[in-house]
Amino acid sequence: MAAITVTEQPQDGPLIERRSIFSTLLGNRKFVWGAAVFLAIWLTAIIGSQFVEPAMRRTGAYPPKLSPSFDSPALWVGTTTLGQSVAVQWTQAVPNSMLVGLIAAAIGTSVGAIIGLLGGYYGGRVDAVLRVIVDIFLSIPSLLFLILIASLLKGVSVVEMALVIGAFAWAWPARAVRSQTLSLKERPFVRVAKLSGMGNLEIILRELLPHLLAWLGANFLNAFIAAILAESALSIIGLGPAREMTLGMMIYWALNFGAMIQNMWWWWITPVITLIVLFLSLFLVHLGLDEVGNPRLRTEQGG
Amino acid sequence: MGAFWKYLGNRILIFIITVFLAVTVVFLVPRWLPGDPLQSVYSKMAGVGGGAVSDELIAEYRRRFGLDKSTFDQYISFWRELLRGNLGYSIASFPTRVSTILRQAVPWTIGLLTFTTLVSWLLGSLLGAMVGWSDGKSKKLNALVPIALVLYTTPYYILAILLVFLLAYRWAIFPLSGAYTLGADKEWSWSFAMDVLEHAALPALSIILVSLGWWFLSMRSLIISEKGQDYILWAEARGLPKRRIFWSYAFRNALLPQTTGLALSFGHIVGGALITEVIFAYPGLGYVIYNSIQQLDFPVIQGTVLLLIVSVSVANLLIDMLYPIIDPRIRIGDGGN
Numbered sequence A: 001m002a003a004i005t006v007t008e009q010p011q012d013g014p015l016i017e018r019r020s021i022f023s024t025l026l027g028n029r030k031f032v033w034g035a036a037v038f039l040a041i042w043l044t045a046i047i048g049s050q051f052v053e054p055a056m057r058r059t060g061a062y063p064p065k066l067s068p069s070f071d072s073p074a075l076w077v078g079t080t081t082l083g084q085s086v087a088v089q090w091t092q093a094v095p096n097s098m099l100v101g102l103i104a105a106a107i108g109t110s111v112g113a114i115i116g117l118l119g120g121y122y123g124g125r126v127d128a129v130l131r132v133i134v135d136i137f138l139s140i141p142s143l144l145f146l147i148l149i150a151s152l153l154k155g156v157s158v159v160e161m162a163l164v165i166g167a168f169a170w171a172w173p174a175r176a177v178r179s180q181t182l183s184l185k186e187r188p189f190v191r192v193a194k195l196s197g198m199g200n201l202e203i204i205l206r207e208l209l210p211h212l213l214a215w216l217g218a219n220f221l222n223a224f225i226a227a228i229l230a231e232s233a234l235s236i237i238g239l240g241p242a243r244e245m246t247l248g249m250m251i252y253w254a255l256n257f258g259a260m261i262q263n264m265w266w267w268w269i270t271p272v273i274t275l276i277v278l279f280l281s282l283f284l285v286h287l288g289l290d291e292v293g294n295p296r297l298r299t300e301q302g303g
Numbered sequence B: 001m002g003a004f005w006k007y008l009g010n011r012i013l014i015f016i017i018t019v020f021l022a023v024t025v026v027f028l029v030p031r032w033l034p035g036d037p038l039q040s041v042y043s044k045m046a047g048v049g050g051g052a053v054s055d056e057l058i059a060e061y062r063r064r065f066g067l068d069k070s071t072f073d074q075y076i077s078f079w080r081e082l083l084r085g086n087l088g089y090s091i092a093s094f095p096t097r098v099s100t101i102l103r104q105a106v107p108w109t110i111g112l113l114t115f116t117t118l119v120s121w122l123l124g125s126l127l128g129a130m131v132g133w134s135d136g137k138s139k140k141l142n143a144l145v146p147i148a149l150v151l152y153t154t155p156y157y158i159l160a161i162l163l164v165f166l167l168a169y170r171w172a173i174f175p176l177s178g179a180y181t182l183g184a185d186k187e188w189s190w191s192f193a194m195d196v197l198e199h200a201a202l203p204a205l206s207i208i209l210v211s212l213g214w215w216f217l218s219m220r221s222l223i224i225s226e227k228g229q230d231y232i233l234w235a236e237a238r239g240l241p242k243r244r245i246f247w248s249y250a251f252r253n254a255l256l257p258q259t260t261g262l263a264l265s266f267g268h269i270v271g272g273a274l275i276t277e278v279i280f281a282y283p284g285l286g287y288v289i290y291n292s293i294q295q296l297d298f299p300v301i302q303g304t305v306l307l308l309i310v311s312v313s314v315a316n317l318l319i320d321m322l323y324p325i326i327d328p329r330i331r332i333g334d335g336g337n
Helices: A002-008 A013-026 A029-050 A087-123 A125-140 A140-152 A158-166 A169-183 A187-197 A199-239 A247-256 A265-293 B001-033 B041-050 B056-065 B071-083 B099-132 B144-153 B156-170 B190-227 B231-235 B241-266 B266-280 B287-296 B299-326 B330-331
Strands: none
Touching: A013 A029, A013 A265, A029 A087, A029 A265, A029 B144, A087 A125, A087 A158, A087 A169, A087 A199, A087 A265, A125 A169, A140 A158, A140 A199, A140 B266, A140 B299, A158 A199, A169 A199, A169 B190, A187 A199, A199 A247, A199 A265, A199 B156, A199 B266, A199 B287, A247 B156, A247 B299, A265 B144, A265 B156, B001 B041, B001 B071, B001 B266, B001 B299, B041 B056, B071 B099, B071 B330, B099 B144, B099 B190, B099 B241, B099 B266, B099 B287, B099 B299, B156 B190, B156 B266, B190 B241, B231 B241, B241 B266, B241 B299, B266 B287, B287 B299
16 A cells, blocks of 8 residues: 555655655664564464473473473473473463564554544544543553452453453544654645545545654554553552463562572573563664654664 | 634543543443453352342342443443542452552652653653753763663563562572552651662663653754754744753753643553552552453442543643643734644
């Protein structure tokens, strides 16, 4: 879709560069490193989970409280008080946490984009109503509402959790998309499109949306980080998916069984380090995207 | 003045809607979901007695918790009781009122939150402004930027866990958990005060460090963008002292969005403090929520969350009302869009 717009509107500056955006990104060291580390974690977990048989996930499948050893891959990061392999848990937890991030970020970004585009483009009463709703959702402390709803649902699954988190992730993109739409719709090419008889929906999809794609991509990344963060926060409070494994639930169980006081560092440090590395890698990706999208931010060593 | 009143009216309207929404969600969601909200009470009693709970007792409990009336009547009385400050009874420790539990927890959370927010906001803004103003000329100041980036990306609970491990478990400089030594006399004495401070140090440190990074980075970029403005150049051309340009021009202007940032992220800050309390077993509202979730004590969870949502909204409203004082454009009336 973006490519079509580019060929049709060569007069519009920033879009012409879009074709080379991939090579620019691949030339950005922060982006490449961040993406590589992120994908490495994900792939390791997914490949690792292929080797996990149902029996290995059972409680008591291994001797309890083993410190890390190289005897077998399942014991690389030790076992829990209940004789579960931390490595096996990890291969389940990483994809689940990522799933929460993906679903919630997809909901938040797409719903936010739709509401922002509609409000910004149509203006008037639609905009006034949407604006009040967005303002309310922005001032609402979302974690508190998440705690409330998750506690009322009494036991959530990974997907339900992602849906609830996503339901509170759209307000910020909606506001940002709205303000960008407001300035975009005054630009000459939108007026030309209107005068040439393009329908409103077509203008929104073909003229406005392509300009917002870069921003929406960055927002997706932010929402992804925020969702994983919210997932672990809720899990640590005790509202996570108790029957499934996520990085947050790994921390929850480790804390709950007093892993720290019993000096079972491998138990809690595995999810904690994973989360830190995940956040840092995604943050690098974000910085890389920022530099590519906004050349003024480019540093001497980064660009 | 018109713009100011319109702005204020808008803020107050949003405040009312938020509180209304929160109360309605707290009221409606448990009633939409299948199952008796008092189920955990019955199972607890059945567990104690060994037999099923009699219908009379169930009816009495439903009456006591107001579940026998129509939904609309329940809603009205829910509001009435709420405005009186009555949040109902705890299920896990039945005769205790939710408000009693909250009253014991609130001072800990408020103390922790006020101190950490003020310190991190002021310190982060000042440091960020200084680094943004020096613009890479000072190597020492510039070294703060990557540190702030790391702190900003670190979630509250991760830093808290690492601090507990290093400073409380490994090196045992600070106590592991709690707000005071168990069994200590809770009185206004020097030793108890020191005990409380010692216990609060680590939770406070972890909240301050994480939020510091954010305030630092946001202020730094604000100052950098102010620095490129024409009025700064003009002030420099007029020969105003650097110090004056920094404080009364750049810093003052950058303070506006920084204050909005504080208002916008207040809910987030509270959320972070709750999680931190859980990790440190600090007896504030976050720990109350954690315990009530473990005990399936829903009235306490709801009461706590409701109290938090209302307080965050009130705090937001107060910051919004302060905003015209530091932003003259809203006062005079050519802004507010």
